[in-house]
Amino acid sequence: MAKIRHDDRGSLLAPLKALGFFTRAPVTETLAPRPASLNYRGFHVNDWSQCIGCGTCQRICDNAAITMVTIPSLPQDPARGIRNQRPAIDYGRCCWCGLCVDICPSGSIALTREYIHICRESELDSYFVLPDPNGIHGQPFPAGWAKSEVSELIDPARQPMKELPAPTRIQGFDEIVQGYEPQQAIDEAARCVQCGLCHEACPTHMHAPEYIRAIWRGDAEEAVRQIYRTNPFAHVCGRVCTHRCEQACSIGNRGEPLAIRWLKRHAMDSVPDERVRELVTQDSVAAPSGRRVAIVGSGPAGLTAAFDLARHGHAVTVYEALARPGGMPRYGIPAYRLPDDRLDADIAVIEAQGVEIRCNTPIGAELTMETLRQQYDAVVLAIGLQLGRSTRIPGSGHRDVHTAVELLRRIREGEALAPPKRVVIIGGGNVAMDIARSLARLQMRRHGAIDITVCALEDFDHFPADPTELKEAREEGVRVLASRGPKEIVIDADGGLGGLKTLGVTSVFDEQGRFAPRYNHEDEQLHEAAWVVEAIGQISDISILGDSLSERLEWDRGRLRVDENGRTAEPWLWSAGDMVRGPDVVHAVADGHRVAASIHQALQQHTEAGS
Amino acid sequence: MSEHPEGHGPAYEHLRARKSLAEILQSAAEFERKAHQFYTGLIPRVRKNLRYLVEELAAEEKTHYELFQRLAEDPEARQQIQERIAVPREDHRFSDYIQLPDLGDNPDDQAILQYALGREDAAMKQYRELAQNAPPGPIRQLFEYLANEETAHKLELEKRYYELVYGGSRMVPRV
Ligand SMILES: Cc1cc2nc3c(=O)[nH]c(=O)nc-3n(C[C@H](O)[C@H](O)[C@H](O)COP(=O)(O)OP(=O)(O)OC[C@H]3O[C@@H](n4cnc5c(N)ncnc54)[C@H](O)[C@@H]3O)c2cc1C
Numbered sequence: 001m002a003k004i005r006h007d008d009r010g011s012l013l014a015p016l017k018a019l020g021f022f023t024r025a026p027v028t029e030t031l032a033p034r035p036a037s038l039n040y041r042g043f044h045v046n047d048w049s050q051c052i053g054c055g056t057c058q059r060i061c062d063n064a065a066i067t068m069v070t071i072p073s074l075p076q077d078p079a080r081g082i083r084n085q086r087p088a089i090d091y092g093r094c095c096w097c098g099l100c101v102d103i104c105p106s107g108s109i110a111l112t113r114e115y116i117h118i119c120r121e122s123e124l125d126s127y128f129v130l131p132d133p134n135g136i137h138g139q140p141f142p143a144g145w146a147k148s149e150v151s152e153l154i155d156p157a158r159q160p161m162k163e164l165p166a167p168t169r170i171q172g173f174d175e176i177v178q179g180y181e182p183q184q185a186i187d188e189a190a191r192c193v194q195c196g197l198c199h200e201a202c203p204t205h206m207h208a209p210e211y212i213r214a215i216w217r218g219d220a221e222e223a224v225r226q227i228y229r230t231n232p233f234a235h236v237c238g239r240v241c242t243h244r245c246e247q248a249c250s251i252g253n254r255g256e257p258l259a260i261r262w263l264k265r266h267a268m269d270s271v272p273d274e275r276v277r278e279l280v281t282q283d284s285v286a287a288p289s290g291r292r293v294a295i296v297g298s299g300p301a302g303l304t305a306a307f308d309l310a311r312h313g314h315a316v317t318v319y320e321a322l323a324r325p326g327g328m329p330r331y332g333i334p335a336y337r338l339p340d341d342r343l344d345a346d347i348a349v350i351e352a353q354g355v356e357i358r359c360n361t362p363i364g365a366e367l368t369m370e371t372l373r374q375q376y377d378a379v380v381l382a383i384g385l386q387l388g389r390s391t392r393i394p395g396s397g398h399r400d401v402h403t404a405v406e407l408l409r410r411i412r413e414g415e416a417l418a419p420p421k422r423v424v425i426i427g428g429g430n431v432a433m434d435i436a437r438s439l440a441r442l443q444m445r446r447h448g449a450i451d452i453t454v455c456a457l458e459d460f461d462h463f464p465a466d467p468t469e470l471k472e473a474r475e476e477g478v479r480v481l482a483s484r485g486p487k488e489i490v491i492d493a494d495g496g497l498g499g500l501k502t503l504g505v506t507s508v509f510d511e512q513g514r515f516a517p518r519y520n521h522e523d524e525q526l527h528e529a530a531w532v533v534e535a536i537g538q539i540s541d542i543s544i545l546g547d548s549l550s551e552r553l554e555w556d557r558g559r560l561r562v563d564e565n566g567r568t569a570e571p572w573l574w575s576a577g578d579m580v581r582g583p584d585v586v587h588a589v590a591d592g593h594r595v596a597a598s599i600h601q602a603l604q605q606h607t608e609a610g611s
Numbered sequence: 612m613s614e615h616p617e618g619h620g621p622a623y624e625h626l627r628a629r630k631s632l633a634e635i636l637q638s639a640a641e642f643e644r645k646a647h648q649f650y651t652g653l654i655p656r657v658r659k660n661l662r663y664l665v666e667e668l669a670a671e672e673k674t675h676y677e678l679f680q681r682l683a684e685d686p687e688a689r690q691q692i693q694e695r696i697a698v699p700r701e702d703h704r705f706s707d708y709i710q711l712p713d714l715g716d717n718p719d720d721q722a723i724l725q726y727a728l729g730r731e732d733a734a735m736k737q738y739r740e741l742a743q744n745a746p747p748g749p750i751r752q753l754f755e756y757l758a759n760e761e762t763a764h765k766l767e768l769e770k771r772y773y774e775l776v777y778g779g780s781r782m783v784p785r786v
Contacts (some may be wrong), residue, residue: 389721389776389777390721391776392721392725392776427777457777460622506683510770512769514769514774515770515773515774515777515778516766516769516773517773536776536777537776537777537778542658542660547658550658550659550660551659553659555659555660555662557663558660558663558664558720560660561658
């Protein structure tokens with residue numbers, strides 16, 4: 001192409017040429033839109049039934065063109081990761097880059113091929129719209145830019161976790177999960193869109209987006225700081241948490257949710273224990289308050305309360321009946337899921353705040369609740385559910401019928417438990433899986449073979465144990481029978497245990513969905529075994545309260561009644577954890593915080609009142 | 612269940628000797644009143660945390676007692692009874708596998724429910740047998756009705772027993 005010189009002024013006749021245009025007929029472009037390309041980035045549409053209100057579109061928008069608007073009539077369910085908010089677009093700001101579409105975790109938002117919107121002066125605000133599935137202002141639009149494989153910004157696949165294979169793990173109690181490599185953790189953290197749904201779903205509202213971000217930046221110490229803002233059972237929850245956060249994770253809508261629990265574990269394992277202690281203790285500066293608090297039970301609820309109260313400057317003593325602190329994470333959860341030294345590390349941080357733990361000191365008979373009441377300004381009861389329920393079917397009183405929690409405790413205490421060659425377990429929950437898999441390891445060690453049968457009332461469609469537990473138990477050689485109800489324990493003529501008789505279960509729930517198994521009485525089976533283990537549930541041993549205190553307290557269908565802060569009807573007594581709420585570590589932690597805050601407030605009020 | 616207080620003992624004989632609908636209903640009401648009395652007497656013997664359970668059982672027996680009493684006094688009773696037995700209740704027989712506990716001092720929730728189940732089971736079986744042995748007609752229908760009522764009551768208690776005793780295993784999810 002010929003170059004035009006910058007100082008070229010054109011022909012002298014140019015003005016005359018221009019005049020010639022006046023004689024031509026005008027050309028008029030109609031306003032009717034031309035069809036846009038199939039990938040055109042026009043106005044937004046949003047499928048409200050798919051949208052979860054996570055606000056990721058808002059966060060990615062560089063022009064701040066998106067505002068999340070609360071719609072009260074929509075469902076709001078933090079546990080399932082659903083917010084009643086929907087994005088509204090300010091078309092005065094939108095540049096139609098389409099990033100909101102590319103990042104949308106639920107895939108609800110898309111662009112259309114419509115790009116014309118006309119309004120009068122008075123309707124200028126019609127450029128701020130809340131798109132729904134139809135388009136804007138109720139006008140249906142043809143589909144344009146949408147999610148595609150090439151534009152997708154969400155990585156749906158989790159980083160795989162290294163685990164011991166079944167033949168290795170059945171040889172002992174070594175931890176199964178091996179943890180992430182540093183690069184894997186960064187890659188996994190990079191999948192996070194920082195929507196914060198996990199924070200809302202977590203019972204103790206952990207700052208997961210913040211610690212995931214820190215991991216992504218490679219700053220494990222910052223991650224530890226963020227974890228400790230709400231959870232002193234950091235190693236424990238990094239391993240055995242029920243990870244409700246992952247159920248709410250927005251990435252889970254179309255892919256695998258982030259492995260938030262494993263990321264927490266990675267952060268905790270990346271920082272040496274002494275350094276974690278330092279980091280956590282650094283900002284604990286409260287002066288001694290002169291107030292004393294007793295806590296009964298050193299499980300997650302009791303120790304979380306102790307942690308908070310000690311950091312507020314109160315002198316805290318924890319009374320624990322057993323030889324070591326930690327509660328069910330120490331004496332219930334098997335070591336292959338939670339090694340002792342990780343629990344020890346968490347407890348060492350708690351003790352470093354000045355908490356005194358007195359083990360082998362059961363409250364009840366010698367040292368009574370009344371004594372604690374007299375000696376302390378406040379008392380927390382956090383004794384969990386230590387007693388296993390029995391089916392009480394005929395024969396269940398036999399010496400070789402055990403409860404799961406009793407056996408798990410004995411294993412964790414290091415007793416050389418010698419299970420027989422054949423064991424039957426009653427129950428289909430996670431505790432049943434824990435005892436089945438623990439006894440399988442002991443059988444392997446002792447007999448070189450595994451013969452464990454789990455009999456559950458439920459069918460596999462309603463199985464109470466987690467699918468992973470079920471899968472791993474089977475991989476380890478545990479036989480799991482669904483729809484079998486216990487009928488009686490068979491006792492031999494010589495008084496030995498012969499096995500368990502069960503009946504087939506024909507249905508588990510009644511018409512109203514209540515748990516009401518029905519049997520086929522013709523379908524009877526005998527499962528031969530020398531031990532039967534009952535794993536059907538646990539209860540609290542409240543006999544430690546004594547008659548007088550039990551009478552003074554209020555009860556709610558068998559459970560101790562507490563207010564929303566965990567305070568009982570006795571002003572000096574609070575209660576937390578499994579015995580009042582449950583059902584897992586993270587709820588116990590949340591509960592521990594709640595009662596600590598309430599006690600701290602009450603003690604401050606006392607101090608201000610001059611008592 | 613043979614050691615049960617309402618087994619095939621005097622109560623059974625007593626009922627068998629009744630000849631009119633009103634008489635039978637009066638006797639049945641009387642048994643329910645005794646059961647109500649029994650649970651009321653048990654209330655102070657259990658720990659405060661379990662009193663709700665015994666109180667509920669007492670209240671249920673009272674409702675039953677009042678129902679039978681009302682029917683005994685109501686000339687329209689036959690019609691009502693016929694309507695209620697038109698839908699026979701199926702017995703799940705779960706209670707056969709529950710032992711009757713000794714309700715010593717301070718029984719726990721499970722023992723209380725086991726005991727209650729035992730009572731309902733015995734009553735149900737007793738009415739069923741009386742119905743089978745009675746000649747066809749209004750008396751048989753009445754016994755069928757009573758057996759039906761006791762079965763319904765027992766089924767409800769079985770559900771509560773399951774929720775209480777086995778419910779725990781369903782409570783420790785790991786997601
Ligand atoms: C086998 C098993 C496996 C589990 N697995 C998981 C899991 O994978 N993930 C999860 O999140 N949750 C799990 N749970 C549940 C979890 O362990 C509990 O929800 C949690 O430990 C409750 O904490 P807590 O502090 O209320 O009670 P606990 O942990 O039970 O602690 C109570 C403490 O009080 C002590 N105590 C009792 N009576 C007295 C007394 N009279 N005097 C002094 N001390 C006393 C006990 O010895 C115990 O140490 C599991 C539970 C069991 C039984």
